[in-house]
Amino acid sequence: MSARPEATSALARLQPALARLPGTRAWQQWRAATLAQLVADGLPTPRDDSWKYTNLRLLERRELATAAPRPLPSDVLQALPAAQGPRLVYVDGRFHSALSDSELPAGMSRTSHATLLDGPPPPEQSGPVDADLRLRSLNLCMAVDGARLLLAGGSAPARPLEIVHLHTGGGAYPRTRLELGAGAKLALIEYQLGVDPADAFVAAVTDIVLGPGATLTHTTVQLASDRAVLVDDTHVSVGRDARYSHRLVALGGQLARFDLRVDLDGAGAEADLRGLLFADGTREQHIRTLLDHRVPHCSSAQLYRGVAGGRGRGSYDGKVIVRAGAAKTSSRQSSRNLLLSKDAAIDTRPQLEINADDVKCAHGATTGTLDENMLFYLLTRGLDRQTARALLTYAFVGDVLKCIEPQALRQMIERRALGRLPAAETIREFIA
Amino acid sequence: MSNIQKGNSILEISGLKVNVQGKAILKGLDLTVRAGEVHAIMGPNGAGKSTLSQVLAGRPDYAVIAGHATYLGEDLLALAPEERARRGLFLGFQYPVEIPGVNNVYLLKAALNARRRHLGLQEVDAFEFLAIVKEKMVLMQMDESFLKRGVNEGFSGGEKKRNEILQMTVLEPTLAILDETDSGLDIDALKVVANGVNSLRADNRAIVLVTHYQRLLDHIVPDHVHVLAGGRILKSGDRGLALELERRGYDWVLEEANAE
Numbered sequence: 001m002s003a004r005p006e007a008t009s010a011l012a013r014l015q016p017a018l019a020r021l022p023g024t025r026a027w028q029q030w031r032a033a034t035l036a037q038l039v040a041d042g043l044p045t046p047r048d049d050s051w052k053y054t055n056l057r058l059l060e061r062r063e064l065a066t067a068a069p070r071p072l073p074s075d076v077l078q079a080l081p082a083a084q085g086p087r088l089v090y091v092d093g094r095f096h097s098a099l100s101d102s103e104l105p106a107g108m109s110r111t112s113h114a115t116l117l118d119g120p121p122p123p124e125q126s127g128p129v130d131a132d133l134r135l136r137s138l139n140l141c142m143a144v145d146g147a148r149l150l151l152a153g154g155s156a157p158a159r160p161l162e163i164v165h166l167h168t169g170g171g172a173y174p175r176t177r178l179e180l181g182a183g184a185k186l187a188l189i190e191y192q193l194g195v196d197p198a199d200a201f202v203a204a205v206t207d208i209v210l211g212p213g214a215t216l217t218h219t220t221v222q223l224a225s226d227r228a229v230l231v232d233d234t235h236v237s238v239g240r241d242a243r244y245s246h247r248l249v250a251l252g253g254q255l256a257r258f259d260l261r262v263d264l265d266g267a268g269a270e271a272d273l274r275g276l277l278f279a280d281g282t283r284e285q286h287i288r289t290l291l292d293h294r295v296p297h298c299s300s301a302q303l304y305r306g307v308a309g310g311r312g313r314g315s316y317d318g319k320v321i322v323r324a325g326a327a328k329t330s331s332r333q334s335s336r337n338l339l340l341s342k343d344a345a346i347d348t349r350p351q352l353e354i355n356a357d358d359v360k361c362a363h364g365a366t367t368g369t370l371d372e373n374m375l376f377y378l379l380t381r382g383l384d385r386q387t388a389r390a391l392l393t394y395a396f397v398g399d400v401l402k403c404i405e406p407q408a409l410r411q412m413i414e415r416r417a418l419g420r421l422p423a424a425e426t427i428r429e430f431i432a
Numbered sequence: 433m434s435n436i437q438k439g440n441s442i443l444e445i446s447g448l449k450v451n452v453q454g455k456a457i458l459k460g461l462d463l464t465v466r467a468g469e470v471h472a473i474m475g476p477n478g479a480g481k482s483t484l485s486q487v488l489a490g491r492p493d494y495a496v497i498a499g500h501a502t503y504l505g506e507d508l509l510a511l512a513p514e515e516r517a518r519r520g521l522f523l524g525f526q527y528p529v530e531i532p533g534v535n536n537v538y539l540l541k542a543a544l545n546a547r548r549r550h551l552g553l554q555e556v557d558a559f560e561f562l563a564i565v566k567e568k569m570v571l572m573q574m575d576e577s578f579l580k581r582g583v584n585e586g587f588s589g590g591e592k593k594r595n596e597i598l599q600m601t602v603l604e605p606t607l608a609i610l611d612e613t614d615s616g617l618d619i620d621a622l623k624v625v626a627n628g629v630n631s632l633r634a635d636n637r638a639i640v641l642v643t644h645y646q647r648l649l650d651h652i653v654p655d656h657v658h659v660l661a662g663g664r665i666l667k668s669g670d671r672g673l674a675l676e677l678e679r680r681g682y683d684w685v686l687e688e689a690n691a692e
Contacts, residue, residue: 372493373529377583380489380525381539381599382517382546395533395582 010059011039014142014171017065022144023117030121034141041128048131053315053347054257054286058229062201066092066142067170072099076166076195079223081412084189085159092172092200093165094145107155107184113146113175132259135231139173139205146175153181153211160187160406167193167200167228174204180214180242187217189409192232194225194252202230210242212266217245219404221413224253226283233259238298240266247404248275249413250285251420257286264291264298271300276400279312279344280420288317291331293359295323299330305397306337306367308344309420316365319351326356333363338370338396340389390421436504438468438635442607443488443508448499449663450480450487457483459663460499465607468635472649472674473642475660476682481642482526484660485611489523490516504606517543518550520606524596524613531583537565539583540599547603568601571631573624589616597628608632609640614648626651646678659685 018031043059044051072091077099088110089099095112104110122140129137147163165174180186194200202224210216224230230253238244250256262271277285285308291300306314316335337346348365370392378388397417404410436442443465450458457480465471475481487494488501490513501508503521511519531539544564545555556564569578572594584592593613600608610629614622629639629652641652649657649671657673658665661682666689667673677685 371529374531376489376491376513377525377529377531378534378539379513380517380523381543381603382514382550383539383542384514384546385512387542388514391534392531395531398533 010062010064011035011043011138014064018141021142022114024119024121027117027121030124031141033124034137037125037129038134038138038141041134044131044134050132050288050317052349053317054255054284056229056255058255059201062199062229064171064201066144066172067168069094070168072166072168072195077164079193080164080191081408083162084406084408085157085161085187087162087164088147089164089166090145090147090174091166092168092170093143093174095147096166099164105151105155105157105159105161105186107152107157108161109150109152111148113143113148113177117144135203136205136233139175139203139233142171142173142203143175143205144173146177148177149179151178151180151184151186154183155181156185160189162189162191164191164193165202165204166195167198167202167224168195169198169200172200172202172204174202176204176206177208178206178216179209180211180216182211183213184211185215187405188219190218190220192220192222192224192230192252194223194228196225197227198225199227200225200229202228202232204230204232206232206234208234208236208244210236210238210244212240212242214239214242216243217247217405219247219409220249220258221409222248222250222252222256222258223416224256226252226254226281228253228256230256231259232257234261236260236262236271237265238262238269238271241268242266243270243272245272246274247400248273248287249400249404249417250275250277250287251413251416253283253285255284255286257288259288261290262292262300264293264300265295267295267297269295269298273301274303274400274403275305276397276417277304277306277314277316278417278420279306279308279314279346281310281312284313286315286317289319291318291320293320293322293326293329293331296325296327296329298326300332302333302335303399304335305400306335306346307340307393307397308337308346309340311341311343313344314346315348316346317349319353320361320363322354322356322359322361324355327358329356329359329361331359331361335365336396337365337367338393339367340370340393390418393421394418436467436606436636438466440467441465441502442467442504442638444500444502446500448487448501449497450483451495451497452483452493457663458487461660461664463658463665465638465640467638469656470633470639470641470652470654471656471658472654473640473658473660473665474644474646474674474677477644479661480663481644481660482611485523485526485609485642488516488609489513489521514546518546520547522600522603522605522608524593524600524608524610526612526615528584528592528596530585530587532585534583536581536583536595537579540565540602543599544602565598565602568598571601572598572628574598590618590621593617593625594621594628597625601628601632604632605637607638607640609642611642612644613641614643614645622648623651646674649674661686661689
């Protein structure tokens with residue numbers, strides 16, 4: 001591996017912080033070795049294929065170590081809609097009991113990642129770490145806390161579980177593991193919320209395992225602060241006849257990337273992924289998905305909408321793999337992107353890798369400006385240009401927004417998304 | 433609007449030349465429309481009928497290279513499309529665009545309130561608006577499900593045309609230009625649409641029907657009929673001209689014009 005001094009420096013500066021982290025001596029040794037390997041490998045760069053559209057050079061001058069806990073503004077959660085169910089709050093990756101509910105949904109148990117630090121660390125990595133896994137590796141190196149949740153088979157709590165990740169500046173390494181037993185059913189709402197003006201670096205990892213017949217509706221609302229760099233890596237295993245739905249709304253951050261890998265591991269497994277990326281100003285919003293059809297009779301659907309204005313940047317990099325033998329696979333992938341200014345750009349790369357017969361796969365990706373015929377029609381009805389443009393922009397993302405539940409959450413997202421559009425007041429009426 | 437009286441000039445077009453994608457489509461068109469009148473502009477395909485409709489509504493990519501159009505005493509061509517709409521000019525599209533995600537009724541309410549603001553009238557609230565639109569929906573024999581749908585989203589050709597006329601009856605324009613409103617309609621739908629248009633006939637308003645076929649004019653009887661061909665009005669007359677065109681086609685008008 002060639003040295004990449006501009007990216008390694010921030011990682012190298014992390015070394016002294018390791019001594020402050022809890023854990024057994026074996027963990028300390030594991031961390032030292034893992035970080036040394038990361039320093040040698042460097043952060044991923046656009047030269048790594050899976051990072052083609054995301055450039056982390058911004059991190060050069062960032063502080064990646066987690067800051068000591070500091071007092072929070074009393075209204076820190078005001079930006080969120082009222083809790084829809086039990087809420088767990090993590091501040092820079094550490095559990096915050098005062099802001100959290102003590103009760104969990106019926107059938108759910110929780111332990112902490114911290115308990116793992118008393119046990120043996122993972123096996124040591126020998127040799128360079130794949131670019132795809134480096135942020136995961138960094139997260140495991142730095143994480144000191146995080147929810148490990150188990151929903152017992154057959155449980156179906158009526159209200160959603162909420163996990164709020166607050167970032168106050170410096171490094172945050174949220175780590176979540178959620179397992180649903182057979183037939184269990186849950187709605188999970190996750191917030192990534194910045195405390196302004198935090199120049200945070202957030203490297204989040206979420207692992208989800210859905211047992212046979214389980215159903216998870218997972219909504220991620222990304223409201224990082226304007227200077228934050230956020231990389232979120234979520235890996236889902238979907239069991240037999242289980243169903244995973246993900247809704248991503250990416251509104252915040254200076255640079256944010258969401259990596260979503262879904263393995264369809266049991267026959268009849270389904271994944272339904274929808275997302276909205278909003279890159280206004282100089283913001284960057286990236287999404288990368290990997291859908292792995294490993295067994296027959298699974299279906300997946302992806303619907304992503306990107307909007308970039310100002311000098312915003314975005315990308316959708318979505319890959320579907322159909323493994324040999326995964327017959328009767330059905331997969332749809334759609335990425336449509338809207339550019340509101342001539343300096344905005346969104347890249348798309350839909351990829352299909354099919355190694356089986358008897359499969360139905362469809363994909364499409366477009367990037368364009370507002371439809372002139374639609375715009376003219378609205379103008380001929382007396383709407384002013386600004387309202388007409390905002391309305392069409394709003395309509396463009398409607399396919400994703402209309403799937404967000406519950407209503408209070410959808411309305412909050414609509415307000416936040418609309419707030420970025422000119423003529424927000426006028427078009428708010430349209431969705432009342 | 434109320435001070436417009438029968439016979440007042442609403443639209444005066446003189447020497448209008450328009451290029452579309454560099455090609456001359458309108459080549460010196462003259463037309464005068466007065467309050468209280470219904471005009472029919474007929475002509476063969478490719479004559480420039482739709483270009484005329486779109487240019488009057490302000491379509492940006494159609495280049496006006498010569499001529500004038502005066503609307504209620506103002507230079508129409510200097511106004512943006514939305515300013516024309518607020519002054520009471522309505523275009524019923526030949527092919528109304530589908531706009532998924534923009535609610536039909538909210539658009540119409542916004543359109544009505546944009547017009548009312550221009551007229552210095554108080555805006556209608558959601559409740560008042562619903563009463564207005566429901567009354568017009570009865571006239572247009574439209575189902576209440578229309579209220580919930582996106583603009584023209586998934587509408588059949590006939591439903592789209594009905595929706596255009598519904599919008600027109602709610603907006604009560606001073607000048608309505610209806611572009612091929614009869615195309616794609618079966619006879620029952622045609623009657624409903626004609627009813628809607630006729631309900632709007634008034635002394636302080638004018639209607640311009642752009643059509644290829646005479647049959648619409650059986651239901652909406654025009655005061656004036658014009659033949660538009662080769663980018664100019666070649667002949668004008670009364671309703672008898674339309675009937676003659678149906679009998680004899682357009683060729684004789686072109687021949688007459690060439691002979692002059």
